Amino acid sequence: MPYKEKKIEKLYYSIGEVAKMFQVNTSLIRYWEKEFDIIRPKKNKKGNRLFTPGDIENFHIIYHLVKERGMTLKGAKKKLRENREDTEHNFEIIKILKEIREMLLEIRDQMP
Helix, strand or coil: CCCCCCCCCCCCECHHHHHHHHCCCHHHHHHHHHHCCCCCCEECCCCCEEECHHHHHHHHHHHHHHHHCCCCHHHHHHHHHHHHHHHHHHHHHHHHHHHHHHHHHHHHHHCC
């Protein structure tokens, strides 16, 4: 199996970096921040938002529910409020399966 260097995580990400990760506008990031209480960025003296890796994980879950599964914001909020642990667990399983799929596709592409 090929060696993959582990990504170096930053302590804080700007709103622009977060928007780029998810390929969305910064306005959507601000909107989700208002709508979902699980996203709590720190703000510096200038008022710039600083998102932690934990916030990024929460964005992944929200993005999965809203954009990939097609849930409404109201439905996503309800799912997170009523069944957060199962939602996070299911998201982790899906993430692992996607990684396995990518690895299998890489192996397939390397075959003669």
